[in-house]
Amino acid sequence: MSNTITLEVMRYRPDQDDTPWAQTFDIEWTQDMSILDALGIIKDDFAPELAYRWSCRMEVCGSCGMVVNGVPKLACSTFVRDYADEGKITIAPLDQMPVEKDLVVDVNPFVEKLASVTPYIVPKKARSITEKEYKQTPKQLAKFKQYTMCINCMLCYQACPQIGINADFLGPAAISLAHRYNLDNRDAGSKERFKTLNKEDGVWPCTFVGYCSEVCPKHVDPAGAIQQAKAQGVPYWALSWFSKESEESAS
Numbered sequence: 686m687s688n689t690i691t692l693e694v695m696r697y698r699p700d701q702d703d704t705p706w707a708q709t710f711d712i713e714w715t716q717d718m719s720i721l722d723a724l725g726i727i728k729d730d731f732a733p734e735l736a737y738r739w740s741c742r743m744e745v746c747g748s749c750g751m752v753v754n755g756v757p758k759l760a761c762s763t764f765v766r767d768y769a770d771e772g773k774i775t776i777a778p779l780d781q782m783p784v785e786k787d788l789v790v791d792v793n794p795f796v797e798k799l800a801s802v803t804p805y806i807v808p809k810k811a812r813s814i815t816e817k818e819y820k821q822t823p824k825q826l827a828k829f830k831q832y833t834m835c836i837n838c839m840l841c842y843q844a845c846p847q848i849g850i851n852a853d854f855l856g857p858a859a860i861s862l863a864h865r866y867n868l869d870n871r872d873a874g875s876k877e878r879f880k881t882l883n884k885e886d887g888v889w890p891c892t893f894v895g896y897c898s899e900v901c902p903k904h905v906d907p908a909g910a911i912q913q914a915k916a917q918g919v920p921y922w923a924l925s926w927f928s929k930e931s932e933e934s935a936s
């Protein structure tokens with residue numbers, strides 16, 4: 686088998702390009718080479734201005750998300766050897782978010798969604814330092830632990846067909862984050878979160894395609910979180926629907 690492979694990388698430089706375009710590079714690959722390593726070779730040897738994000742190189746920071754041969758992946762934990770038979774790898778940005786340059790996308794809309802779900806513990810009552818830390822049993826922790834594994838890589842947003850139709854949809858990771866705190870026995874903020882979850886662009890646009898959970902590199906199940914949040918939110922949704930109805934009939 687040849688140890689040369691073609692990488693087709695989507696390029697977009699807003700100061701020069703009207704639309705994204707593909708540039709191909711032929712590189713020598715090795716068994717232990719990740720897609721992130723391959724991009725490093727391209728940047729070092731062929732296209733020094735190529736823009737992409739990365740930091741930890743070990744599936745922790747969540748910054749190297751991109752689309753590899755049509756599938757949302759982390760570049761640091763996806764290996765060139767797995768595409769060697771195909772002879773070509775296409776690499777594109779997570780373009781369900783606005784593309785800023787080459788493989789770099791604007792994360793602000795995503796961060797705003799995370800911030801909108803009250804992503805912290807709202808204590809049931811004020812607690813003094815002398816009362817020391819909250820204690821949780823393993824069973825209490827197990828209820829929400831999987832959702833704490835999210836690294837905010839946005840692969841689930843790229844996978845979500847509803848985000849493709851409506852960019853304002855709260856989306857898988859933000860809903861999983863809300864669900865994580867709603868399941869935490871130390872928290873008393875669920876009423877506030879359910880207001881956000883039951884807005885028009887909250888949980889309800891999800892049609893349970895489930896691809897978000899398939900692509901998640903950390904085995905979080907955002908699709909499951911969304912369905913559970915829908916079930917838990919029905920009383921809040923009904924309450925807001927009835928108050929809207931009574932407001933309309935009073936006016």
Ligand code: SF4
Pocket residue numbers: 834835836837838839840841842857858861897900901902903904905907
């Ligand atoms: S839920 Fe999974 S795919 Fe989505 S942002 Fe978190 S780690 Fe990434």
Ligand code: FES
Pocket residue numbers: 739740741742743744745746747748749750759760761762
């Ligand atoms: S470089 Fe941090 S997750 Fe890939």
